[in-house]
Amino acid sequence: CMDSEDVNVVFHPLPVVSFSGLSAQYCIDQTTPVVLTGTPAGGTFSGLGISGNSFVPSIAGVGTIFITYTYTDGNGCTNSETQTVDVNGLPNVSFSGLDAAYCEDDANAYALVGSPVGGTFIGSGISGNDFIPDNAAAGSNTITYTYTDPFGCTSLEQQQVAVNALPTVSFIGLASSYCSNA
Numbered sequence: 001c002m003d004s005e006d007v008n009v010v011f012h013p014l015p016v017v018s019f020s021g022l023s024a025q026y027c028i029d030q031t032t033p034v035v036l037t038g039t040p041a042g043g044t045f046s047g048l049g050i051s052g053n054s055f056v057p058s059i060a061g062v063g064t065i066f067i068t069y070t071y072t073d074g075n076g077c078t079n080s081e082t083q084t085v086d087v088n089g090l091p092n093v094s095f096s097g098l099d100a101a102y103c104e105d106d107a108n109a110y111a112l113v114g115s116p117v118g119g120t121f122i123g124s125g126i127s128g129n130d131f132i133p134d135n136a137a138a139g140s141n142t143i144t145y146t147y148t149d150p151f152g153c154t155s156l157e158q159q160q161v162a163v164n165a166l167p168t169v170s171f172i173g174l175a176s177s178y179c180s181n182a
Helices: none
Strands: 018-020 025-027 037-039 044-046 063-072 078-088 094-096 101-103 113-115 120-122 139-148 154-164
Touching: 018 063, 018 078, 094 139, 094 154
Parallel strands: 025 078, 101 154
Antiparallel strands: 018 037, 044 063, 063 078, 094 113, 120 139, 139 154
16 A cells, blocks of 8 residues: 655745944944944844944954844744954053153253154154153143054053253342452
Protein backbone atom coordinates (compact mmCIF):
# COMPACT_ATOMS: atom_id res chain seq x y z
CA CYS A 1 0.00 0.00 0.00
CA MET A 2 1.23 3.45 -0.79
CA ASP A 3 -0.04 6.95 -0.06
CA SER A 4 1.33 10.47 -0.60
CA GLU A 5 0.55 14.03 0.26
CA ASP A 6 1.74 17.23 -1.38
CA VAL A 7 2.69 20.21 0.77
CA ASN A 8 3.38 23.62 -0.71
CA VAL A 9 6.08 25.51 1.15
CA VAL A 10 6.77 29.19 0.53
CA PHE A 11 10.30 30.32 1.21
CA HIS A 12 10.61 34.04 1.85
CA PRO A 13 13.97 35.65 1.20
CA LEU A 14 15.65 37.43 4.05
CA PRO A 15 15.22 41.20 3.94
CA VAL A 16 18.21 43.10 2.55
CA VAL A 17 19.42 45.17 5.48
CA SER A 18 21.95 48.01 5.61
CA PHE A 19 22.66 51.20 7.49
CA SER A 20 24.63 54.40 6.93
CA GLY A 21 25.96 57.39 8.84
CA LEU A 22 28.80 55.70 10.73
CA SER A 23 32.35 56.89 10.04
CA ALA A 24 35.36 54.62 10.45
CA GLN A 25 36.63 56.40 13.56
CA TYR A 26 35.84 59.03 16.15
CA CYS A 27 37.54 60.66 19.13
CA ILE A 28 36.41 59.81 22.67
CA ASP A 29 35.60 63.46 23.45
CA GLN A 30 32.86 63.64 20.78
CA THR A 31 29.58 64.03 22.64
CA THR A 32 27.46 65.04 19.63
CA PRO A 33 25.26 62.11 18.57
CA VAL A 34 25.90 60.66 15.11
CA VAL A 35 22.54 59.93 13.44
CA LEU A 36 22.34 56.49 11.80
CA THR A 37 19.87 55.56 9.07
CA GLY A 38 18.73 51.94 8.71
CA THR A 39 17.26 50.44 5.55
CA PRO A 40 14.51 49.29 5.50
CA ALA A 41 13.18 51.68 8.13
CA GLY A 42 11.70 50.30 11.32
CA GLY A 43 14.60 48.20 12.60
CA THR A 44 16.63 48.66 15.77
CA PHE A 45 20.25 49.57 16.43
CA SER A 46 22.31 47.92 19.15
CA GLY A 47 25.85 48.17 20.48
CA LEU A 48 27.91 50.30 22.86
CA GLY A 49 27.13 54.00 22.56
CA ILE A 50 23.77 53.50 20.86
CA SER A 51 20.89 55.71 21.93
CA GLY A 52 17.83 55.15 19.70
CA ASN A 53 19.09 55.63 16.17
CA SER A 54 22.22 57.56 17.20
CA PHE A 55 25.78 56.63 18.09
CA VAL A 56 27.56 58.67 20.81
CA PRO A 57 31.34 58.01 20.83
CA SER A 58 31.89 59.45 24.33
CA ILE A 59 29.40 56.93 25.75
CA ALA A 60 30.79 53.99 23.74
CA GLY A 61 34.31 54.25 25.19
CA VAL A 62 37.73 53.71 23.64
CA GLY A 63 38.21 50.68 21.38
CA THR A 64 36.70 48.90 18.41
CA ILE A 65 32.91 49.05 18.73
CA PHE A 66 30.42 46.79 16.93
CA ILE A 67 27.16 48.44 15.85
CA THR A 68 24.31 46.24 14.55
CA TYR A 69 21.11 47.17 12.74
CA THR A 70 18.42 44.44 12.93
CA TYR A 71 15.21 44.39 10.88
CA THR A 72 12.27 41.94 10.86
CA ASP A 73 9.94 42.04 7.85
CA GLY A 74 6.20 41.32 7.67
CA ASN A 75 6.87 37.61 7.09
CA GLY A 76 8.79 37.33 10.35
CA CYS A 77 12.14 37.02 8.55
CA THR A 78 14.99 38.75 10.37
CA ASN A 79 18.31 39.95 9.04
CA SER A 80 20.99 42.33 10.32
CA GLU A 81 24.12 44.23 9.35
CA THR A 82 27.06 44.88 11.67
CA GLN A 83 29.70 47.56 11.20
CA THR A 84 32.75 48.36 13.30
CA VAL A 85 33.94 51.77 14.38
CA ASP A 86 37.12 52.77 16.22
CA VAL A 87 36.79 55.23 19.09
CA ASN A 88 40.24 56.70 19.76
CA GLY A 89 41.47 58.11 23.05
CA LEU A 90 42.91 61.59 23.34
CA PRO A 91 46.67 62.01 23.10
CA ASN A 92 48.58 62.54 26.36
CA VAL A 93 49.98 66.07 25.99
CA SER A 94 52.52 67.94 28.12
CA PHE A 95 55.22 70.58 27.80
CA SER A 96 58.24 71.78 29.75
CA GLY A 97 60.66 74.71 29.84
CA LEU A 98 58.39 77.36 31.33
CA ASP A 99 59.32 78.87 34.71
CA ALA A 100 56.67 80.15 37.08
CA ALA A 101 57.72 83.82 36.77
CA TYR A 102 59.89 86.19 34.73
CA CYS A 103 60.64 89.92 34.73
CA GLU A 104 58.99 91.94 31.98
CA ASP A 105 62.31 93.29 30.64
CA ASP A 106 63.73 89.76 30.09
CA ALA A 107 64.37 89.56 26.33
CA ASN A 108 65.74 85.99 26.41
CA ALA A 109 63.98 83.31 24.38
CA TYR A 110 63.17 80.30 26.58
CA ALA A 111 62.75 77.12 24.53
CA LEU A 112 59.58 75.16 25.29
CA VAL A 113 59.44 71.43 24.54
CA GLY A 114 56.07 69.86 23.75
CA SER A 115 55.28 66.19 23.93
CA PRO A 116 54.33 64.58 21.59
CA VAL A 117 56.43 66.60 19.16
CA GLY A 118 54.56 68.46 16.42
CA GLY A 119 52.06 70.50 18.38
CA THR A 120 51.58 74.26 18.53
CA PHE A 121 52.25 76.77 21.31
CA ILE A 122 50.01 79.82 21.69
CA GLY A 123 49.83 82.63 24.22
CA SER A 124 51.24 86.03 25.00
CA GLY A 125 55.01 86.10 24.47
CA ILE A 126 55.11 82.98 22.29
CA SER A 127 57.28 82.99 19.17
CA GLY A 128 57.32 79.55 17.56
CA ASN A 129 58.40 77.22 20.38
CA ASP A 130 59.97 80.01 22.49
CA PHE A 131 58.59 82.11 25.32
CA ILE A 132 59.97 85.66 25.37
CA PRO A 133 58.91 87.48 28.57
CA ASP A 134 59.67 90.91 27.06
CA ASN A 135 56.98 90.24 24.42
CA ALA A 136 54.36 89.04 26.92
CA ALA A 137 51.86 91.15 28.78
CA ALA A 138 52.69 91.98 32.38
CA GLY A 139 50.66 89.89 34.81
CA SER A 140 49.41 86.33 34.57
CA ASN A 141 49.60 84.69 31.13
CA THR A 142 48.28 81.34 29.91
CA ILE A 143 50.54 79.34 27.62
CA THR A 144 48.84 76.50 25.72
CA TYR A 145 50.38 73.55 23.89
CA THR A 146 47.93 71.84 21.51
CA TYR A 147 48.58 68.56 19.71
CA THR A 148 46.44 66.68 17.16
CA ASP A 149 47.25 63.00 16.63
CA PRO A 150 47.07 61.14 13.29
CA PHE A 151 43.45 60.12 14.07
CA GLY A 152 42.38 63.77 14.34
CA CYS A 153 42.01 63.68 18.14
CA THR A 154 43.17 66.87 19.84
CA SER A 155 44.36 67.49 23.37
CA LEU A 156 46.11 70.36 25.11
CA GLU A 157 47.99 71.40 28.23
CA GLN A 158 47.90 74.88 29.73
CA GLN A 159 50.36 76.44 32.17
CA GLN A 160 50.27 79.81 33.89
CA VAL A 161 53.30 82.11 33.88
CA ALA A 162 53.68 85.41 35.72
CA VAL A 163 55.44 88.29 33.99
CA ASN A 164 56.34 90.65 36.78
CA ALA A 165 56.42 94.39 36.16
CA LEU A 166 59.64 96.17 36.98
CA PRO A 167 59.66 97.95 40.33
CA THR A 168 59.21 101.72 40.31
CA VAL A 169 62.49 103.21 41.54
CA SER A 170 63.23 106.76 42.72
CA PHE A 171 65.57 108.58 45.02
CA ILE A 172 65.87 112.07 46.56
CA GLY A 173 68.61 114.31 47.93
CA LEU A 174 70.46 115.16 44.77
CA ALA A 175 70.61 118.89 43.96
CA SER A 176 70.40 120.04 40.36
CA SER A 177 73.92 121.56 40.45
CA TYR A 178 77.08 121.63 42.57
CA CYS A 179 80.33 123.60 42.60
CA SER A 180 83.38 121.67 41.44
CA ASN A 181 85.13 122.15 44.80
CA ALA A 182 82.18 120.86 46.83
